[in-house]
Amino acid sequence: MRALRIILVDDHPIVRAGFRQLLDMQSGWGVVELGSAAELAAYLRGGEVDVLVLDLSLADADGLVLIRQVLAAKPTLPIIVLSMHDSGLYVQDALAAGAMGYVTKRSGPDEIVDAVNAVAADQQYLSQDIRAYAQNPAAGNLHAPELTAREAQVWLLLARGHTVARVARTMDVSPKTVYAHRSSIYTKLGVSSDHELRQLALKRGVI
Template sequence: MHDGALYVQEALAAGAMGYVSKRAGPDELIDAIRTVQRGEQYLDRALRPPPASDAGGPQLLPELTDREAQVFLLLARGHSVARVATTIGINNKTAYAHRSSIYAKLKLASDHELRMLGKRRGLVAAS
């Protein structure tokens, strides 16, 4: 359903062997199924990073560390700091420290601003 880079990254990190967006055509869906059946990982053609010459392509949150980006995504989805901590297995104090660092790096003042930035960057669905 979602094709934002962080959603894809999160699914693959959780162990998904394939990721296909709902816009994929029938031929691509068949390719994906066959690829996963062979034990290989499949990523939707439209979601694949650009060729290696582009050094992995642009990150959607280049200002943040991987952990901060993970916290950002959960906060942008409306999770509380306590729920973020539980979800990713850190203590509340660490989660608050990550949120503080995110606010400073992105010049944000509230979770509302964080959610709006997530929507503008296409990381969470606009509602």
């Protein structure tokens, strides 16, 4: 039986090495470590992969945009997000971008193994600490009950420091749509600038 080929992309070598050790312990799995979106792009031009494990917070790319770019080239590739973020908004964005799994870095060590097994079998996997989101998608919006799910996504991205143009690319919508959402968010949250949006996001624990 052919080995399961797993690509692990994280720009922190110690974190990457730890997760690779867990994956390498599984019989029949072959793991390649990469440290950047650029390295991933180079690998995908000629290398083979069955499962991609991807950190959202890479230094050289927006993880959500990268998911869409990878899936545009390899539509059937299962992608697992491996992230320090456990907010339902991050989970919602990752799944909307096309990820099949989401595992937080605080999860138990067996969960990354379970996630790879699940997505390789074409099944969605969420780590236990965020599984409530799957049972109740509205839970992802608890930090911002005033907002629609779409507005909450825009708020999250703006709070992370993204420009309107970058938000539009990430969400695959027009800048005009983002501006309209931002105006509504300002009104509903009682703020008047992106700086205030970020401060509120920090206060509510969104970022």
